[in-house]
Amino acid sequence: MKNLFEIAEACLYSANIDEKLALTHQAWQTLTNGELILNSNDPILPIARVSFPDKPILLAPRNMPRRKLSTPEGVSAFFHAIAHVEFMAIYLAWDLVYRFRGMPEQFYQDWLRIADEEAQHFELIRIHLQSMQMDYGDLPAHNGLWDHARDTAYDLLARLAMVPRCMEARGLDVTPAIIARFKQLGDDRSVALLNRILTDEVGHVERGSYWFKFVCEQQGFEAEAKFRQLIKQYYQGGKPKGPFNREMRKIAGFSNAELDWLEDQEYL
């Protein structure tokens, strides 16, 4: 029998991309075969030691290559940026599995399935990039995606609020317009790829909402008040930017009251 947390450690603390992808798929397969141990007494290694590949070089968002979808270079730069988001999403799912122990089996099943889906997204985009004569790592990438993970390494509620319910939820807001743009450009492969990812991402945010509410109940918090409090704390008095995709966010477990509050930029 293999142990989930040993595999998580191997994925987080190794920078090898192909090994990480293979281990992620294997882990999900092993779990669905009922052959994975879902608890461990081994110490949890610090998040500061998580290791990333040498390439891509990481830069502040303002120094990123331009990605106008009207030029081939812009399209490949756009998909390089998405490849990076998906690559970091593999880490984020594994880190959620690894760092928060003693949760119900369903929790680990959900986030391991999500890690596996993120690995699939990354691979699909990588193939798409290669068809445009580019590989992951050829361009610089956004350096901020791991910040939320580092900031919330010791607080499961904050992690669930910030990563699936803010970062990933943002994808639901912005992706439909990008899909519409590729449709307009007649780029059917990009449309199909982004549609597939969007469908899965609704599920990831939904699991984020589900487990956020679950842990709130466990710890005696009112979930919507706790979400607002965490937003205020982590956005230092601000809020995530809209416009919000109410329809998809509702499928993903946001209430009308939460969406009203997010949309009301005057009121905190």
Ligand SMILES: [Fe+2]
């Ligand atoms: Fe994804």
Ligand SMILES: [Fe+2]
């Ligand atoms: Fe995701």
